[in-house]
Amino acid sequence: MVTDPNKATRKPRADSLRNRERLLAAAAEIFRAGGPEASLEAVARRAEVGIGTLYRHFPTREALFEAVYRREVEQLAELAEALAGSEPPFRALRLWLHAGVRLTATKRGMLTALKLAIDKSSEIYAFSSAQLTRAIDLLLRRASAAGEVRGDVEPEDVLQALVGLSLMGRQEDWETNVIRLVDIFVDGLRAPVPLPPDALAG
Template sequence: MTTSPPGCRPETPKDQKPRLRADAQRNRDRLAAVAAEAFSENGSGASLEDIARRAGVGIGTLYRHFPTREHLVEVVYRRELELLSIAADELSHREASDKALEEWMHRFVSYMATKRGMASSLKLLVTSNSCMFTDGAALLRNALNDLLQKAVADGTVRSDMETEDVLHALSSIYSIPDTPEWRKRAHRLIDLLMDGLRRPKLG
């Protein structure tokens, strides 16, 4: 049974919103997907009007789903973490354990790009919805831990590294200066991290 972190109130039926019509749900999902791309590409300069246009809807439709920029950012933030969690499961079933871990960490760079683009709004959400970040951190840690432990069990990566160590190293990507080259540098750091994690092949 999943329990909420201290201070976080679990969602009740009263909190849950009515189910959307299929077309409305498609619009909402499309807006969230396009917004993630826009925040990743343009950072804080991404406009809601441009997001609506790229999603093929009017700005009024966007505001009906997301009354403020922070409402949209919250949905995008949760979506990106859920996609990382899903990716961890899919990769673990499709790739060798060390390759799955490596590919997931490269996808982590895309998550970081979107997060950097939403930084100012996320700061506003820290005080109003701290549980969102607590839940998000747990989801991220669990995804990485599953991949790392499978690679350890297979003997493809070192066993003396803890999940928190790797997560801390990954999170340091966020501090890379925001230049046109930052993504390339981030992916190089992932390669360097994997070189340090892999166990050398014998013989």
């Protein structure tokens, strides 16, 4: 019954670590296939772990998502820096958005997860949002400094547009189509003063 705060923590148990890993792998597969509403009991089953163990490691569905998708988001964020270092500003922005679309295509459910996260204002949203916003900010600033896009657009806007547009596609020509929409949007970003005042008024 020694509760000494100095040497309090002991080494984490091996089975705990192992099970956490199993759960993450299982969750990745299950969510990939079944979307973000897939059964958590199915995840536990696939991981060959009791349902209680799942809930101990990840108290909420969102916690599981956070762990599973954190890496994917980080990779996308890193891509921004790579592109900023190797491509001209406007093109870098455009290419990054395309990559964002493609990530969605491959990893079905990630953006759906994001949307779900938004509804619940959960942790993963804050994280992804920050990562991706930073990525976009980098590209946007650069393009703006080069005079290639308007200065009055926030990274958050672009992220919302990317997510929103990506989330909708459904037909077979899905990806091509979304990329077209993203391009149109990016075109809209270009001109500093795209509309003469009277176009709005009449």
